[in-house]
Amino acid sequence: MSKNVNTGEYFITGDVACAEGALAAGCGFFGGYPITPATEVAEHIAARLPDLGGVYIQLEDEIAAIASVLGASWAGVKSMTATSGPGFSLMMENIGLGICTETPCVIVNIQRAGPSTGLPTLGAQGDMMQARWGSHGHYEIIALSPSSPQEIFYQTIEAFNLSEKYRLPVLIMSDEAIGHISERVIIPKARDIKLISRIKPKGKKNYFKPYQPEGHLGIPPMADIGEGYNLHITGLTHDHKGYPDMTPEGQEEMVNRLIKKIKDNRDDIIRTEDYRMDDAEIVIVSYGVSARSSLAAVDIARAQGIKAGLFRLITVWPFSELRIKELAKKIRGFVTVELNLGQIHLEVERAAGGNAPAFLVGHHGGTVISPETIVEALKNNF
Amino acid sequence: MRLWRVPFDTNEIEVSKGIIHIIEDRCKGCGFCIEFCPREVLEFSDNFNIKGYYPPKVVKPDACVNCHYCEIICPEFAIYSIEDINHAVNSKNQKQDIN
Amino acid sequence: MKNSSLSNKHPLDELIRTDRIPHIWCPGCGVGTVFSSFLIALRESGIDLKNTVVVSGIGCSGRAAGYVKLDSFHTTHGRAIPFATGIKLANPDLNVIVFSGDGDLFAIGGNHFIHAARRNVDLTVICVNNFTYGMTGGQAAATTPSMAKTTTTPKGNSESPFNLPHLAYASGATYVARWTMLHARDLTEAIKEAILKRGFSFIEALAPCPTGYGRRNKEQPLQTLKIYQEKAIIKNGANPAEADIDFNKGIILGKFIDIKKPTWLDTYNSIYRPQDNSDIIDAA
Incomplete structure (x- = not known):
């Protein structure tokens, strides 16, 4: 062990x-x-x-x-x-x-x-x-x-x-x-337990560029301190060598790369879970503790004849916007359940793009949302 | 070098001699090396460099004792000296200077 | 023969990212000289440079990390010391040196400085003190002398400056020295000692900022250096409490503190894993 x-x-x-x-x-x-x-x-x-x-x-x-x-x-x-x-x-x-x-x-x-x-x-x-x-x-x-x-x-x-x-x-x-x-x-x-470690650079140390994207994911290999690469690492906008690049072009290149490495690999990163979603007409979107109340709410609603399902966000960011977009075309509407007054709710609404209504069951915090409150909202809105 | 008193071992001491090299285009003309050279070897040049600054020039090459002070105080890595091994000066030759 | 050994390659070029020269420091700025002293000290210290890392914060002095050809990090404003602390504790074999300015280390980063000194993390901290915020154009700093003019104290600074060696000593630093960049040889020697010192060591290096500070206080860079020459009182072993910077009375320079104390990691290891002092697991 x-x-x-x-x-x-x-x-x-x-x-x-x-x-x-x-x-x-x-x-x-x-x-x-x-x-x-x-x-x-x-x-x-x-x-x-x-x-x-x-x-x-x-x-x-x-x-x-x-x-x-x-x-x-x-x-x-x-x-x-x-x-x-x-x-x-x-x-x-x-x-x-x-x-x-x-x-x-x-x-x-x-x-x-x-x-x-x-x-x-x-x-x-x-x-x-x-x-x-x-x-x-x-x-x-x-x-x-x-x-x-x-x-x-x-x-x-x-x-x-x-x-x-x-x-x-x-x-x-x-x-x-x-x-x-x-x-x-x-x-x-x-x-x-499957563990992943950073990819280490290969090849000549003198020519190593710490921010040169590599491989199908586009992630630069990472050298650690003391490995002889003479790294320069800065929070300034930088080029592939790691040197400051104070130009709009340098900024565009760097920011695009930081965004692309996540956006282009969304399918690998995003994890979600469906519960009774196959024939769901009303989709509850939730995460964290609120997803537990939502899970109970789905069962209560189903017992009362409401065709509800839970779409649980295990990965909240990046947001599952393509799935929401897809769902919006075939369901009656969304209810987002979260312990705030509508943060992910607005994302759901945006991704639904008007194809399905989106409602919020939110709370200011300090308690959890009860399944009954959610069921009530399903009844009131649909 | 003017000394108040002449040390006993003056005749045995070998004062090193340096050759100064100036990387003119790195210079930003602060004048630190010129002002603080203990042997007053340097002066501002009459010509400006690629950046528009007046770098130092060597005016008393024989006076340099290779102390490296210009090298260390230069903020630009623009000046350094190396020992002139062919011209190591026995302090005897500098006697008039000492007195 | 002798002429061929003279070239456009400076003896320190092997430690500099020459492809980034000229650096950003203004004509007459003292950061370059402190940096040069630092590089000479690095070379002369004989430490393994492959296992040496330089960490800077933000500001003019903070740019040093971008010019040294070693593993080097240009971090966020004020946070070089905790960043360096993470490096040192994660890999104690590394020599970790923080090179930054007075604004970075003692205003926004002041809390980190006193705590790293208190813990005696084995770091070398080199502070270029130019009495002002140079990068942003010369605003009042925690080190600006009383009554000095800056862009934010147009009629004179109404506050009092920190006495940095005293602060370092009171916080627990095991090596404390102050020199000016004019005293480049002593400064180099002090930096070398500090690098070789096991424990939290601190060097304050006074340096002119002609653009941000000098102009508003009627000091040409060469005049500032002459003040350093005339007003310097070299007093090794002086009580740091008496080392306030007072240009009228004189500025006390020297090595003030050099004591032995177990480092943070020495104590941590002896308490938490007395049987084995193995290094941290290489998890990555």
């Missing part, structure tokens, strides 16, 4: 399952800062990581936490941090650095209700658009949203795999309910 994979059956919280997922993925550096309701991720890692040869350090703030994570990743170690809304806000600039410098790492946001300090101990899903657009400039991001402790375990591994494969910070947009709920989690054997 691999020391880092705690194979077995457990009754643990989502936060602890997230930490175990990170360790199973080979995380060797965690830059932390305490914040409710994400603290337990850091606590569990702090206890377990030293024995695995890794390092947990608690930084002076979340800005330092994410900056250290980026640095550690370039030193060749899988790295992560976990936070909640206020810390996530502080991390935004350096998430942009991670995007621009194509640095693999994982950032977990156990969402709580905002704005500002909001409701520290109560959940929400209000940071979904911040996850998409929170750092300045135009870019693409990958964000996953787990609906159970078991799923956050696997998603944390998946997040590391995606970050190493596509070379960017990958976000896990969980919420307080999933972070704090205790459920059965099965941790598989190490050999049953």
Whole structure:
């Protein structure tokens, strides 16, 4: 048994399952800062990581936490941090650095209700658009949203795999309910966990260009510090050599490349789940904790003769816009269920393009949405 | 080099001699090397370089003792000296200078 | 023979990305000299340059990372130190050097500086202090002398500047020195010592910013250097508390602090894995 994979059956919280997922993925550096309701991720890692040869350090703030994570990743170690809304806000600039410098790492946001300090101990899903657009400039991001402790375990591994494969910070947009709920989690054997690592450069070191796209995915191979490549890595707009290029053409080339590597590989990245969707006339779109209420709502609605189905977003960003577009042509309408007042809802509405009406069952946060509220909305709107 | 007192071992000391090389087109004309050369070897050139700055020129080549100060203070990597192995100057030859 | 050894190749060219020269620093700017001292110190220190990484923040001095031909990172404003901390702790075999400016390290990045010093992370931090924000055109900084004129203090700076060596010492740094770029040899020697020092080491290098600072305070670059020459009081071992920069009284230069303390990683390893001091797993 691999020391880092705690194979077995457990009754643990989502936060602890997230930490175990990170360790199973080979995380060797965690830059932390305490914040409710994400603290337990850091606590569990702090206890377990030293024995695995890794390092947990608690930084002076979340800005330092994410900056250290980026640095550690370039030193060749899988790295992560976990936070909640206020810390996530502080991390935004350096998430942009991670995007621009194509640095693999994982950032977990156990969402709580905002704005500002909001409701520290109560959940929400209000940071979904911040996850998409929170750092300045135009870019693409990958964000996953787990609906159970078991799923956050696997998603944390998946997040590391995606970050190493596509070379960017990958976000896990969980919420307080999933972070704090205790459920059965099965941790598989190490050999049953598939891990992906960054592609290493080949060929002459002198001619290596750190941002030259390669392979069918168009991802540049990544050299780590100390491997003799004399890397120059900057958050300035840069060319394939990594050197600053202060021209509109250079900007276009770089930003297009950062966007294309995600957009062109959407089919490989996006994971969704259908529940009773085959003959569904009303499609509930949901994710995270809200998808659990939605699942129950589908069964209740079906029992009452309403042909409802659940389209669950496991990957929230990039958004499943083609699927929504396709569904819009054949169904009666969408209901998006989320713990905010319409963030993904607006995406659904946009992708539906007027071919099907889109309604929101939202909440300001601080509670979860009950299945009954959702069923009520189905009845009222259709 | 004017010394207040002549050290006992003056006659045995070999003062190195340097050859200065100026990469003129790198120069931005700050004049640090000219102003702070301990042997006053350099002056501003009369001609400007490719960037429009006046680089230094060597006016007292024999005075250079290869101390490398110009090399280290130059912010542009535009000047350096190497030891002139054929012209190592015994300090005896500089006696008049010392006094 | 001797003439053929003279060429357009500078002795430091092997450490510079010559394809990026000329650099952006203005005529009369002191960053280039500090950078040059740093490169000489790197070469003379004898450390393995393949395992050496330079991290900068944002600003004029922050551009140094873009000119050094080693693994080098130009990060976000103020965050070079935590970025470097991540590198060092993830791979302790690396020599990690932060080269940045006063605005970057001590205003926006001040919190990171004091905490890295407190933890004694094994980093070398070189701060080019030009008393202003040069890149943005000469605004008041945390180091701007009282009453000095900047674009944001048009009638004079109403605030007091940090005494950086004192701040570094009080925060826990194990090596603290201050020189000016005019004292290039001492500066080089200090940087060399700092690089070889195990622990958090800090060098403050005073340097002119003729465009941003000098113009508004009636100082030509050469005049600034003459002030450095005339006002320098070299006092190794001086109490950092008395090292306030006062151009009237004189500026105290020298090596102030050189002490031994276990580094962050030494202590972490001894507490959390006393039986094996193995390096971090190579997870990637």
